[in-house]
Amino acid sequence: MSPRPARRPPPTPRPRSPGRGRARRRRRGRAHRSRRPGARRGRGGSPRRARHTPAAGRSAAPGRRPTRPASAARRPHHRAPRCARPRPCRTPRPAGRRARRGPRSRRVVRRDAARIYHRIMTVVGAAVPSIALARVPDGAPRPEDFVLVDLPREEVADGQVRVRVLTLSLDPYQRSTLGGRHLGDAPVGPGGLVPGRAVGEVVESRSPEVAVGSTVLAETGWRAEAVVPATAVVPVVVPPGVPLSAALGALGMPGLTAYAAHERHLRPQAGATVVVGAGTGGVGAVAGQLARLAGARAVAVVGSEEKAAIATDRLGYDEAVLRGPGLDGALAEACPDGIDGYLHLGDQATLDVVMERLAVGARVSLCGLMDQYNGAAPTRLRAGAVMAARAEVHGMVVHDHHDLALDHATRVAALLASGELVTVEDRCTGLADAPAAFARLMSGTNVGKVLVDL
Amino acid sequence: MSPRPARRPPPTPRPRSPGRGRARRRRRGRAHRSRRPGARRGRGGSPRRARHTPAAGRSAAPGRRPTRPASAARRPHHRAPRCARPRPCRTPRPAGRRARRGPRSRRVVRRDAARIYHRIMTVVGAAVPSIALARVPDGAPRPEDFVLVDLPREEVADGQVRVRVLTLSLDPYQRSTLGGRHLGDAPVGPGGLVPGRAVGEVVESRSPEVAVGSTVLAETGWRAEAVVPATAVVPVVVPPGVPLSAALGALGMPGLTAYAAHERHLRPQAGATVVVGAGTGGVGAVAGQLARLAGARAVAVVGSEEKAAIATDRLGYDEAVLRGPGLDGALAEACPDGIDGYLHLGDQATLDVVMERLAVGARVSLCGLMDQYNGAAPTRLRAGAVMAARAEVHGMVVHDHHDLALDHATRVAALLASGELVTVEDRCTGLADAPAAFARLMSGTNVGKVLVDL
Numbered sequence: 039m040s041p042r043p044a045r046r047p048p049p050t051p052r053p054r055s056p057g058r059g060r061a062r063r064r065r066r067g068r069a070h071r072s073r074r075p076g077a078r079r080g081r082g083g084s085p086r087r088a089r090h091t092p093a094a095g096r097s098a099a100p101g102r103r104p105t106r107p108a109s110a111a112r113r114p115h116h117r118a119p120r121c122a123r124p125r126p127c128r129t130p131r132p133a134g135r136r137a138r139r140g141p142r143s144r145r146v147v148r149r150d151a152a153r154i155y156h157r158i159m160t161v162v163g164a165a166v167p168s169i170a171l172a173r174v175p176d177g178a179p180r181p182e183d184f185v186l187v188d189l190p191r192e193e194v195a196d197g198q199v200r201v202r203v204l205t206l207s208l209d210p211y212q213r214s215t216l217g218g219r220h221l222g223d224a225p226v227g228p229g230g231l232v233p234g235r236a237v238g239e240v241v242e243s244r245s246p247e248v249a250v251g252s253t254v255l256a257e258t259g260w261r262a263e264a265v266v267p268a269t270a271v272v273p274v275v276v277p278p279g280v281p282l283s284a285a286l287g288a289l290g291m292p293g294l295t296a297y298a299a300h301e302r303h304l305r306p307q308a309g310a311t312v313v314v315g316a317g318t319g320g321v322g323a324v325a326g327q328l329a330r331l332a333g334a335r336a337v338a339v340v341g342s343e344e345k346a347a348i349a350t351d352r353l354g355y356d357e358a359v360l361r362g363p364g365l366d367g368a369l370a371e372a373c374p375d376g377i378d379g380y381l382h383l384g385d386q387a388t389l390d391v392v393m394e395r396l397a398v399g400a401r402v403s404l405c406g407l408m409d410q411y412n413g414a415a416p417t418r419l420r421a422g423a424v425m426a427a428r429a430e431v432h433g434m435v436v437h438d439h440h441d442l443a444l445d446h447a448t449r450v451a452a453l454l455a456s457g458e459l460v461t462v463e464d465r466c467t468g469l470a471d472a473p474a475a476f477a478r479l480m481s482g483t484n485v486g487k488v489l490v491d492l
Numbered sequence: 493m494s495p496r497p498a499r500r501p502p503p504t505p506r507p508r509s510p511g512r513g514r515a516r517r518r519r520r521g522r523a524h525r526s527r528r529p530g531a532r533r534g535r536g537g538s539p540r541r542a543r544h545t546p547a548a549g550r551s552a553a554p555g556r557r558p559t560r561p562a563s564a565a566r567r568p569h570h571r572a573p574r575c576a577r578p579r580p581c582r583t584p585r586p587a588g589r590r591a592r593r594g595p596r597s598r599r600v601v602r603r604d605a606a607r608i609y610h611r612i613m614t615v616v617g618a619a620v621p622s623i624a625l626a627r628v629p630d631g632a633p634r635p636e637d638f639v640l641v642d643l644p645r646e647e648v649a650d651g652q653v654r655v656r657v658l659t660l661s662l663d664p665y666q667r668s669t670l671g672g673r674h675l676g677d678a679p680v681g682p683g684g685l686v687p688g689r690a691v692g693e694v695v696e697s698r699s700p701e702v703a704v705g706s707t708v709l710a711e712t713g714w715r716a717e718a719v720v721p722a723t724a725v726v727p728v729v730v731p732p733g734v735p736l737s738a739a740l741g742a743l744g745m746p747g748l749t750a751y752a753a754h755e756r757h758l759r760p761q762a763g764a765t766v767v768v769g770a771g772t773g774g775v776g777a778v779a780g781q782l783a784r785l786a787g788a789r790a791v792a793v794v795g796s797e798e799k800a801a802i803a804t805d806r807l808g809y810d811e812a813v814l815r816g817p818g819l820d821g822a823l824a825e826a827c828p829d830g831i832d833g834y835l836h837l838g839d840q841a842t843l844d845v846v847m848e849r850l851a852v853g854a855r856v857s858l859c860g861l862m863d864q865y866n867g868a869a870p871t872r873l874r875a876g877a878v879m880a881a882r883a884e885v886h887g888m889v890v891h892d893h894h895d896l897a898l899d900h901a902t903r904v905a906a907l908l909a910s911g912e913l914v915t916v917e918d919r920c921t922g923l924a925d926a927p928a929a930f931a932r933l934m935s936g937t938n939v940g941k942v943l944v945d946l
Contacts (some may be wrong), residue, residue, distance in 0.1 A: 382875070389875070404875045418872035421836070421843070421858045425887035433879035 166191050168261035169472050171230050174217040178412045178481050183216075184232065184473035192265040199248045199271060201238035201256045202263045206469070207286035208234065208476050208488040209320065213411040232260040232472075235291065237274055237282050244268075255285055260472055262492055275447070277455035281463075287487035288324050288450055288461050291436055295405060296324035296381075297446040298439035300332070303403035303432040304379035308333030311373045313392055314355075315384035318345045318462060320487035321405060323353050324450070325381050327459045330354050334379070337372045339365065339388055341482050348485060352460060366391045376427075381405055386417050393419055396427035405434040412480060462486030620645050622715035623926050625684050628671040632866045632935050637670075638686065638927035646719040653702050653725060655692035655710045656717045660923070661740035662688065662930050662942040663774065667865040686714040686926075689745065691728055691736050698722075709739055714926055716946060729901070731909035735917075741941035742778050742904055742915050745890055749859060750778035750835075751900040752893035754786070757857035757886040758833035762787030765827045767846055768809075769838035772799045772916060774941035775859060777807050778904070779835050781913045784808050788833070791826045793819065793842055795936050802939060806914060820845045830881075835859055840871050847873055850881035859888040866934060916940030 165188035172185040194200050215226045215233055226232060236258045243250050245268030254271040258264035274285040287293060304325075306312045312329035316322040317338020326349070330336040338349035338358040346358035359368035361384065369377070369391060376397025382389055383406040396402070407417045424431055453459035464484045466475050472490045479488045619642035626639040648654050669680045669687055680686060690712045697704050699722030708725035712718035728739045741747060758779075760766045766783035770776040771792020780803070784790040792803035792812040800812035813822035815838065823831070823845060830851030836843055837860040850856070856878075861871045878885055907913035918938040920929050926944045933942045 404879050407875055407879070417875040419875055419878075421861055421871040421873055421887075424873075424885060425858050425861070425889060428887045428889050428892050429885075431878060431883075431885040433875075433882045435879060435882050438882050 165189065166261050166263055167469055169232050169469060171216055171226050171228050171232060173228050176413065179213060179216065179477050181473040181477050186470055189261060194242050194244050194265050196244050197268055198244055198265050199240050199268050200242035200263060200265050201254060201258055201271065202241045203236040203238045203258050203261065203492045205283045205286060206234055206236045206260060206472060206490040206492065208472065208479050208490065210406055210408060210411055210479065213480050234258065234260050235286060237285055253282060260469065262469060277451045280454045283463060283489050284454060284461055286489060287320055287463065288454060288459065289447060292320035292487060293324045293450055294439065294443060294446045295434065295436045296321045296328060297450065298436060298442050299381055299403040299405055299434050300325055300328040301442060302439065303434060304381060304401050306332050306334035306379045310334045310378035311337060311375060312379040313337045313339060313373065313377050314381045315339050315388055317349045317355060317358060318353065318485055319383060322381065322383050323462050323486060326353055326355050331458060339384060345485055348462060352462060361388055369395050384408055389417060389419055393423040396423060396429050398428055400427045400429040402429055402431040403434045404431065408482065463489055465489045465491055467491045619643065620715050620717055621923055623686050623923060625670055625680050625682050625686060627682050630867065633667060633670065633931050635927040635931055640924055643715060648696050648698050648719050650698050651722055652698055652719050653694050653722050654696035654717060654719050655708060655712055655725065656695045657690040657692045657712050657715065657946045659737045659740060660688055660690045660714060660926060660944040660946065662926065662933050662944065664860055664862060664865055664934065667934050688712065688714050689740060691739055707736060714923065716923060731905045734908045737917060737943050738908060738915055740943060741774055741917065742908060742913065743901060746774035746941060747778045747904055748893065748897060748900045749888065749890045750775045750782060751904065752890060752896050753835055753857040753859055753888050754779055754782040755896060756893065757888060758835060758855050760786050760788035760833045764788045764832035765791060765829060766833040767791045767793060767827065767831050769793050769836045769842055771803045771809060771812060772807065772939055773837060776835065776837050777916050777940060780807055780809050785912060793838060799939055802916060806916060815842055823849055838862055843871060843873055847877040850877060850883050852882055854881045854883040856883055856885040857888045858885065862936065917943055919943045919945055921945045
């Protein structure tokens with residue numbers, strides 16, 4: 039999965055001095071409130087939990103499980119909510135409201151202030167809060183590798199539009215642009231804006247083609263708003279009852295990746311066994327459901343019991359197996375006739391195990407190299423296993439498959455609308471939380487498509 | 493390239509005691525002469541050199557280079573001829589006839605005696621000289637890993653035929669049956685007959701389908717004759733002017749491997765660049781010529797300057813590059829637009845270099861893992877390189893492509909007959925020389941298809 043964001047060089051960020059930010063907050067901070075109801079729920083160390091958004095109709099059907107997975111209810115209350123802080127707290131907090139009254143660390147205070155400041159800046163339009171790279175991550179990225187900065191607000195020239203970001207998409211490919219290892223993408227060095235795609239609202243337009251108020255997809259980068267060419271934005275179209283954010287997930291680039299891998303690389307037949315390397319991720323969740331809908335036996339490889347439950351209960355996988363030392367035995371049990379299709383989105387160890395269990399004529403799509411993106415040794419696959427299975431191994435780069443975009447949009451939108459295909463989203467609120475959400479994504483602890491609502 | 497010989501368990505060999513062999517030679521040895529003229533040329537430490545058999549017509553064309561490569565003429569005379577001995581001699585011999593008068597080592601004497609004995613046994617039909625595995629080779633096989641044994645002469649039952657071996661084919665897949673690592677083939681342990689395919693003459697038949705005197709292909713193993721089911725032999729058909737042995741090379745299993753890899757995996761278009769990992773070997777020589785005939789730029793990876801000359805001068809490759817540390821630079825020069833097709837028949841280092849130079853949309857056929865057959869670490873390929881090139885990697889097992897056999901036979905026979913496709917053969921004489929020839933094949937020092945004439 040390797041999208042190629044717009045190649046415009048990122049504007050030079052102006053790192054904000056702590057003193058200046060504080061001064062602004064003193065001047066303006068307390069006078070403003072968010073325009074969006076509920077936005078303030080996100081502050082104070084208790085932002086919203088990850089929301090799992092089912093497709094309309096499916097969860098409402100009688101006799102079905104409730105929308106929220108059972109495991110979510112089991113989650114101990116002292117565990118830090120998903121987007122709250124870079125690290126989960128170490129000691130259990132007392133129950134009830136007292137938890138909110140405890141001392142808050144300087145970091146949490148600073149982050150909350152940053153979030154408030156960012157909302158103000160968005161509203162008053164004085165500057166554009168953005169996330170820049172502080173340093174090239176060493177291994178899996180950490181929140182400290184990023185910094186919230188103010189970018190000067192750009193003017194809108196002829197043929198351009200200003201897009202206010204509503205929801206930002208976080209994707210694994212972004213990791214490999216940090217340090218410049220991603221295929222064909224401009225590398226992002228320290229101080230550079232992190233690239234990213236978002237659903238946004240056009241708030242200013244100097245193009246007759248794009249109306250103010252329209253909802254569009256745009257390559258904005260990680261910032262509150264962006265001025266982009268009118269030709270580079272795409273109207274967001276989702277079926278009734280499906281959230282706009284689906285345009286970034288099942289109907290967006292991850293969905294197209296899954297669709298193309300399914301249609302062009304895996305091509306499972308009824309009765310075949312398809313293994314998806316990260317079964318509940320943004321790409322994997324769609325691919326697994328497409329395989330199931332094609333009549334294949336779909337098996338998810340996941341990183342936790344919680345994800346296994348989501349895979350089988352919500353996404354309809356026939357089986358879910360846990361990554362790690364027991365994977366080989368679990369796969370042997372889950373795939374007694376071997377593996378006919380494998381979508382690789384995982385790590386070296388998973389690849390090694392799966393390759394040895396391929397059935398003759400297996401088809402493999404190499405779609406994501408999560409550990410390698412984090413700087414691990416290059417992922418390699420055993421040639422003898424490819425030969426033994428007479429396998430066909432494909433490298434997946436989504437840009438090669440844009441000719442499938444219309445097919446994909448039509449098919450997946452219909453499946454979403456009918457509830458045959460559901461989405462799992464891992465959302466948090468506030469640009470300041472994007473680094474922590476990204477760190478979670480790149481360590482594989484997200485569940486579903488990772489989105490940041492602004 | 494992974495043929496699957498007939499699964500009959502090899503007859504238990506009866507290792508010959510040195511005394512018994514010597515006694516027989518005393519009794520019968522000197523009374524017989526070979527029935528085939530020229531066969532005695534092979535004895536005495538100076539057997540025939542490797543013969544390079546061009547297709548009729550091609551080498552005879554005016555202005556072309558002579559049949560024997562220039563390098564053969566340059567070879568210093570003191571170098572041991574290809575099939576003479578397991579190791580080349582260490583000290584230069586004096587020139588001229590004196591070389592034959594020098595003292596002969598006990599090993600040479602013993603080997604010559606074995607060859608004479610083998611021919612006698614074949615003629616008188618008292619036993620069947622055969623090559624058994626003495627021990628499972630550690631790494632590349634050596635001649636000492638094999639032993640010449642007598643097998644009891646079997647009776648021909650109803651529906652069986654007795655095939656006298658004329659030419660035995662040596663192939664890399666045989667290496668991995670030694671010790672039992674080959675795909676689906678019965679493992680060969682110490683004492684077991686080494687499997688192999690041969691062109692032979694039917695000398696006894698209890699089947700109305702197969703006439704005595706007919707020339708057939710059969711899975712005989714490494715022995716002078718074999719009793720096999722009549723249904724398991726295939727009549728040898730070669731175009732006029734083409735040697736019968738072509739049925740074991742360009743028209744046989746290596747040729748079908750190359751043809752299938754060309755037609756189904758590489759599918760080069762005019763102007764594409766195809767790299768062949770062992771460009772002058774049994775499979776590679778055919779694949780390279782098919783690529784050239786399809787209008788592709790064909791580049792051979794070879795192990796010596798001698799082979800490079802054969803690749804470009806005889807086989808028509810556009811370029812030949814040497815394996816080893818300089819390969820990357822040489823490939824960069826030979827393939828300025830990247831590599832569109834790669835037939836892997838080589839080693840890990842070659843694979844590593846080639847994979848990094850694949851063009852977008854490249855097609856790779858994993859056809860032989862020479863170093864791995866010899867017990868090296870499993871060959872692995874970098875997943876990121878597959879993704880970067882959006883490559884399609886296929887595992888080649890020739891049995892999957894027998895439906896192409898008629899196409900292959902028709903097309904390649906026509907090309908051989910017209911001289912558009914030539915064969916390069918590395919032949920030696922006498923079953924006793926098979927182990928040394930096999931060791932040469934598995935160390936990559938052969939030039940062309942390795943054959944043993946009996």
